[in-house]
Amino acid sequence: MLELTNDIIIHLDAPTMVAEQFKQVPIQGWIVCHAVIQKVWISVENEGIRDYELKLVERPDVVEAYPSHSQVKGFIGIVPTNSLNSQSITFFFNVDGKILSHTFHLEEQESSPTLPFLKSINSQLYADDVAQKRTRLESTPVHINLEITNRCNLSCPTCARNYWDKEKNQIGDMDTTIIDLLSPYLERASFVGLLGYGESLLSGNFKSIVSQVIKFNPTIAMFNNGTTLGRKYVDFILDAGISGLIISIDGTDEETVRQTRTASLATILKNVNYLRQRSLERDIKTPQLSLSFTASQRNIEQLIQLVDLAKENGFLEIHIGFAKIFHPSLVAESLFLDQERAIQKFLQAKEYGEKQGIKVNIPPPFNSSVVCHQPFELFMVKWNGSVRLCCSTAIESDQALNINTGNLKELSLDELWNGELAQSVRSGLLGLGKMDKVCAKCPYTGCILERYIRIL
Template sequence: MTGGRVAKILRSSGWRLLLRPDVVYNRWLNNRELARRATRLRSMPSKIEIEVTNRCNLACLHCIRNRPDFHPQLGDMSLEDFEAILHQFPRILTLTLTGFGEMLMHPRFVDIVRAARRLLPHANILGYTNGLLIGQRFAAEEIVRSGIGQIHFSMDAATAETYKKVRRSDEFQRLIENIRSVLMERRRLRMRRPFVGVNFTIMNDNFCEAPEYVRLAAALGVDYIARPALIMTAWGYHDGAARITRRELIEVLRETRRVAEKLGAPMPIEGYMRDPEGYFAHYEENRRDAFRGCIFLWNHIQIDPFGNLKLCCAHPAASIHRWGNLLETPFRELWNSAPLQAARQALHDGRLPAAPCAQTCVNPDPILAD
């Protein structure tokens, strides 16, 4: 290994994994068991998502929170429960602190991150945020110093007018300034983390701004620009009847790609961004077969603020489906329980593992008008 590679590993904190061969082995074993679709697992998941709060300060058009029939129990996970759950996952590689809520609504968010960093010094800790509470509940410096490895800001617009339509907030400029402030604090403190990214979900009222989203994000100097996302679940899409035609969307995706390539923007050009025509030619077929490639019952789990083990990241509430509760039953018992083994076998056989999957993965999402 060259000196340059050694220096890169040391700067990225990747060297910590050299001290944890058990973590590396668990990931290797997990990948093997996923590849052969084993039903009883020796490995533990390498990625977990803990929804530290399901409260939010916005009411975005595309969020399930705006469904009139969706009334989940709201609350924040206590620091004690958070640590009790993390102690059950000493070998994870990735911890996400976001679910259907705004993570910065948690009054002890910085303490949550610090606890996670203390218990999992080798892990990548990340979260998604609307960014509007930076400077109000938490200073940018607090966020940067907390130990979080990645923070991704949800933009969904390139102008204040469109932001107000889709996110129902007139604080677009606050979002832009808060992204800048995190980047500035990171530079001022001479820190390499957190890695800063932005996201954009395509809807009726914003799809034409996808190219400008890339231009704006590139001008801000973020580390990562997520490709414009197509909503892949019918749970939360509430943007009215779809008005985007296939041809319109393909043209916008082409232009977005051209902008990204021209600017050298840090946006992955893959999947429907690389070949939108090919993707949408088999759109319905691709969506209906999506569940066959599901990985969530093997290496990626979701836990709500009350300790419930949820179905997957697209599944809205434990009240509709859950596998158990980690504050009541040790995860190791739940992980190879009869219901979870049966669900893995169902996926292996090409069947739905649970009834709610018909509303998350099987139905084509309602983004296109044709």
């Protein structure tokens, strides 16, 4: 902390040092005074020396500490590591029209809280992007989904894999170069999801990719069908600190699960409980277990039993969704054709779940509009480096079913995240421009039968 004058105090929270192993440097601090704080900036060496203006934010914690000062502002920003001197940073302050400056000399230390600051600042920038309704975002994705593979060992009747164009959707595995290309965004992402049109554990690269991702210290959750969650990977999952597992179970008896998932319920539950057992034996926290349930005419009557199954097997939460209809034969099973019964069963399950200590998340009301935030916060990365700004039907098809902005191997991260298509999509969702045709027909913007019908 430094007192520039008798009534101006500035403090730098981060960086305490420039960590060379990261591609970006978080800048966060605050200034208190009795005059108007108009601007805070630093000079960075990036394609020639230029000014980088820091964003002014509120700091209630500092206000409490300095109640006698009329002006309290925080400042935040993220700059490329190679644009800074690793030993010092000079800040410039426009305070009531007067330009002040100070150089902070950074200390060498063994560890640095760089990643937590990067994630915290990026989350603040995201909140400001949302509040200001920006289409070109200052934040980078707070949430990144990785499709480590699109291989699967099951053949669920409702899955797009049974109907997609096999030439357009080649089977493959993500390699570690994708993580290298993503690293500037992984540094800033708070959450990483391991999901897609395949089972992550079927990839021979699973361990190497997860080992890379955990270096960036995000919260990690993984979707799994329960059948691949065996002894081979359980200890690695616990050691990696994966904090959430979402297991797909679409029934409460063997016959229903074989019909809906082509899987054995007994095998799924055996694997889940082996994970729980190993976490107890090793005194490692069990990942939070959630259950994903695709509701249909075939299994809607089993929701109450599903709550009991969840409680008996360590699940804390149930997510209920509708299947997308990729083939005409699937229309008859849709609950859009029996909405009254579906609503009744959803509400019963939610109420029963509250009594049993299980959170039951039900779908939005039928025929309602839904607010979609995904293009403002999400990077969905396919196994081959193809990037979507949403996770809706993330496959290749003749008709566009998702927001595909390009490939990591061909375009820069900023081109993929803030390119013309991305900004146009956001503009439509904000009501500032025409709604993109993909968004206008997407079930994530409207809970309508026609939007769930996506014939391949």
